[in-house]
Amino acid sequence: xxxxxxxxxxxxxxxxxxxxxxxxxxxxxxxxxxxxxxxxxxxxxxxxxxxxxxxxxxxxxxxxxxxxxxxxxxxxxxxxxxxxxxxxxxxxxxxxxxxxxxxxxxxxxxxxxxxxxxxxxxxxxxxxxxxxxxxxxxxxxxxxxxxxxxxxxxxxxxxxxxxxxxxxxxxxxxxxxxxxxxxxxxxxxxxxxxxxxxxxxxxxxxxxxxxxxxxxxxxxxxxxxxxxxxxxxxxxxxxxxxxxxxxxxxxxxxxxxxxxxxxxxxxxxxx
Amino acid sequence: xxxxxxxxxxxxxxxxxxxxxxxxxxxxxxxxxxxxxxxxxxxxxxxxxxxxxxxxxxxxxxxxxxxxxxxxxxxxxxxxxxxxxxxxxxxxxxxxxxxxxxxxxxxxxxxxxxxxxxxxxxxxxxxxxxxxxxxxxxxxxxxxxxxxxxxxxxxxxxxxxxxxxxxxxxxxxxxxxxxxxxxxxxxxxxxxxxxxxxxxxxxxxxxxxxxxxxxxxxxxxxxxxxxxxxxxxxxxxxxx
Amino acid sequence: xxxxxxxxxxxxxxxxxxxxxxxxxxxxxxxxxxxxxxxxxxxxxxxxxxxxxxxxxxxxxxxxxxxxxxxxxxxxxxxxxxxxxxxxxxxxxxxxxxxxxxxxxxxxxxxxxxxxxxxxxxxxxxxxxxxxxxxxxxxxxxxxxxxxxxxxxxxxxxxxxxxxxxxxxxxxxxxxxxxxxxxxxxxxxxxxxxxxxxxxxxxxxxxxxxxxxxxxxxxxxxxxxxxx
Numbered sequence: 001x002x003x004x005x006x007x008x009x010x011x012x013x014x015x016x017x018x019x020x021x022x023x024x025x026x027x028x029x030x031x032x033x034x035x036x037x038x039x040x041x042x043x044x045x046x047x048x049x050x051x052x053x054x055x056x057x058x059x060x061x062x063x064x065x066x067x068x069x070x071x072x073x074x075x076x077x078x079x080x081x082x083x084x085x086x087x088x089x090x091x092x093x094x095x096x097x098x099x100x101x102x103x104x105x106x107x108x109x110x111x112x113x114x115x116x117x118x119x120x121x122x123x124x125x126x127x128x129x130x131x132x133x134x135x136x137x138x139x140x141x142x143x144x145x146x147x148x149x150x151x152x153x154x155x156x157x158x159x160x161x162x163x164x165x166x167x168x169x170x171x172x173x174x175x176x177x178x179x180x181x182x183x184x185x186x187x188x189x190x191x192x193x194x195x196x197x198x199x200x201x202x203x204x205x206x207x208x209x210x211x212x213x214x215x216x217x218x219x220x221x222x223x224x225x226x227x228x229x230x231x232x233x234x235x236x237x238x239x240x241x242x243x244x245x246x247x248x249x250x251x252x253x254x255x256x257x258x259x260x261x262x263x264x265x266x267x268x269x270x271x
Numbered sequence: 272x273x274x275x276x277x278x279x280x281x282x283x284x285x286x287x288x289x290x291x292x293x294x295x296x297x298x299x300x301x302x303x304x305x306x307x308x309x310x311x312x313x314x315x316x317x318x319x320x321x322x323x324x325x326x327x328x329x330x331x332x333x334x335x336x337x338x339x340x341x342x343x344x345x346x347x348x349x350x351x352x353x354x355x356x357x358x359x360x361x362x363x364x365x366x367x368x369x370x371x372x373x374x375x376x377x378x379x380x381x382x383x384x385x386x387x388x389x390x391x392x393x394x395x396x397x398x399x400x401x402x403x404x405x406x407x408x409x410x411x412x413x414x415x416x417x418x419x420x421x422x423x424x425x426x427x428x429x430x431x432x433x434x435x436x437x438x439x440x441x442x443x444x445x446x447x448x449x450x451x452x453x454x455x456x457x458x459x460x461x462x463x464x465x466x467x468x469x470x471x472x473x474x475x476x477x478x479x480x481x482x483x484x485x486x487x488x489x490x491x492x493x494x495x496x497x498x499x500x501x502x503x504x505x506x507x508x509x510x511x
Numbered sequence: 512x513x514x515x516x517x518x519x520x521x522x523x524x525x526x527x528x529x530x531x532x533x534x535x536x537x538x539x540x541x542x543x544x545x546x547x548x549x550x551x552x553x554x555x556x557x558x559x560x561x562x563x564x565x566x567x568x569x570x571x572x573x574x575x576x577x578x579x580x581x582x583x584x585x586x587x588x589x590x591x592x593x594x595x596x597x598x599x600x601x602x603x604x605x606x607x608x609x610x611x612x613x614x615x616x617x618x619x620x621x622x623x624x625x626x627x628x629x630x631x632x633x634x635x636x637x638x639x640x641x642x643x644x645x646x647x648x649x650x651x652x653x654x655x656x657x658x659x660x661x662x663x664x665x666x667x668x669x670x671x672x673x674x675x676x677x678x679x680x681x682x683x684x685x686x687x688x689x690x691x692x693x694x695x696x697x698x699x700x701x702x703x704x705x706x707x708x709x710x711x712x713x714x715x716x717x718x719x720x721x722x723x724x725x726x727x728x729x730x731x732x733x734x735x736x737x738x739x
Binding site: 330332333334335336337338339341342345346347348349350432435436437439440442443450453454457463464467468470471474475478479 | 568717
């Protein structure tokens with residue numbers, strides 16, 4: 001048995017080596033970008049499995065600007081920061097809002113767009129968006145988003161129902177399993193309100209932009225202290241803004257300025 | 272390891288354990304209640320009885336429980352007929368959908384376990400009962416079922432453990448069970464290692480508790496079948 | 512058909528099957544190693560194998576998958592750093608999924624193989640040795656063929672559970688068939704249609720597996736008399 005054990009051990013070792021060796025070493029200018037693929041119009045997949053959307057186009061444009069080889073890694077939103085920290089990906093381009101809370105864990109580029117959040121409810125339901133009005137009501141949010149954090153902290157008497165994907169929030173909204181959903185306004189419009197399933201639903205309550213919760217726009221997230229990459233990406237975003245690349249991309253999706261009103265606040269400039 | 276974060280999250284883990292155990296107990300209870308008649312039908316010599324049950328268990332055991340759960344939770348809501356029906360208040364609850372899925376799933380596996388145990392009963396036991404003049408129904412309820420339920424214990428204990436693990440899928444349909452608590456801690460603190468190791472330890476403890484419970488039960492009710500084989504945790508799938 | 516999502520589902524089925532087969536290879540190797548360790552005379556090996564099978568079989572696949580996917584990468588990074596590598600080894604979801612499922616089912620197969628090995632009468636091995644066969648030869652000619660026959664039922668179970676477990680890799684971001692069904696369900700708002708399609712595909716895999724393994728079992732059971 002001993003000899004066999006040793007042999008099997010060698011075989012297994014070899015096999016594991018082959019398996020792991022086939023995983024490549026991260027080298028030079030290869031950037032693995034975490035994207036979501038379930039957040040239209042920013043990120044979605046078409047029937048052929050191809051990724052498309054505003055986030056994806058921005059990611060490709062940034063890579064072209066950096067002359068880097070990019071690999072898109074599809075990943076659930078609540079796994080983005082853990083994946084970044086465990087070095088499964090090098091950057092996140094998934095409509096991730098730049099918040100102080102997240103800044104403790106990751107590095108952010110300047111924003112590449114900014115849109116507000118709002119509640120969606122069934123048309124005519126007359127739900128009052130307030131602590132007492134939402135008491136006992138079910139609020140659907142995507143897990144670990146700014147919406148999740150804000151709703152959890154603000155509406156303590158409501159029941160927060162957390163979903164892995166934004167699609168699932170909309171599916172359950174249409175099914176009537178949640179009373180209200182706190183979502184990005186653009187994602188809600190394209191992904192739900194303008195679809196047949198969303199025709200009986202409407203926005204209600206205030207438009208949320210409070211930076212403490214909703215951040216200062218969506219940015220590219222990177223590992224802490226990945227300063228070089230951050231600077232390169234900031235430069236790329238600035239160039240794209242200046243040379244019209246950004247406008248060309250945004251016009252493909254939106255008939256308004258998705259960049260929003262906040263001016264970029266580079267942490268470098270702050271220092 | 273960030274123990275501070277773990278300590279802080281412990282209460283939510285205990286809340287998760289309670290949801291997990293509720294789902295497990297209710298599903299096992301209803302599942303067993305369904306499985307007994309199904310198992311009897313499956314073991315029957317009448318094709319018209321055994322064949323439909325075979326088809327049911329084949330489909331339930333041949334597809335992932337995750338697919339079954341999504342079919343019931345998300346799939347049912349696709350139809351207006353379901354959404355407008357009197358059943359909707361039930362199907363609109365994630366808890367009910369999870370419980371229904373787990374119940375149907377475990378009833379299929381348990382029915383096969385019971386049917387297997389019934390087939391394994393020595394013919395002599397049945398013949399002895401018949402020769403005493405017991406009716407078919409009496410033979411079934413007094414001899415065959417009690418005896419086969421006991422024999423089914425080791426296999427059933429595996430099924431219970433597999434169901435305990437299966438309940439972790441509840442976290443994919445918004446329920447905050449033990450796994451859900453871990454996923455929320457992960458989302459909140461970005462500490463996946465701490466979050467899932469803690470959940471793993473809780474599950475291990477639950478598994479050990481269930482295993483020792485069944486060891487006790489086997490000692491009590493299976494003494495007559497010595498030498499017993501040790502209970503081995505094995506997933507039970509379609510082949511029996 | 513299926514709003515044009517059929518090709519991507521079939522594509523995903525390829526990934527599901529690839530994950531299943533590759534992780535089976537790892538699981539079989541770990542299972543043989545584990546069984547050898549469980550039956551070894553060295554207490555340390557026995558202890559390690561026991562801890563491996565007990566812990567893995569006591570925790571849900573989903574939790575293990577999330578743990579190994581994230582935690583495993585952290586461990587590898589730490590190891591790489593300790594060995595002085597600047598660039599860490601990059602494990603993509605495919606490799607992580609295969610390694611994780613292989614690792615989990617290695618524990619189940621350890622018990623299957625151990626049970627099968629224990630069921631072979633020691634006299635058979637002793638007889639082989641008495642004929643002057645080497646230990647290796649005894650294993651390949653006597654123990655192994657019988658072990659396969661005894662292990663096939665347990666192996667079949669494990670394989671089927673493994674195939675179904677691959678559905679969970681969709682949770683860690685591998686675009687397998689289940690993941691694609693979910694994407695299509697979200698995009699078309701027809702979850703029933705797509706999860707039904709997924710169920711049918713899994714059922715087809717199960718059926719083919721059962722037929723195939725049934726043939727194998729008959730092949731290795733030649734010469735075994737069965738009670739009717």
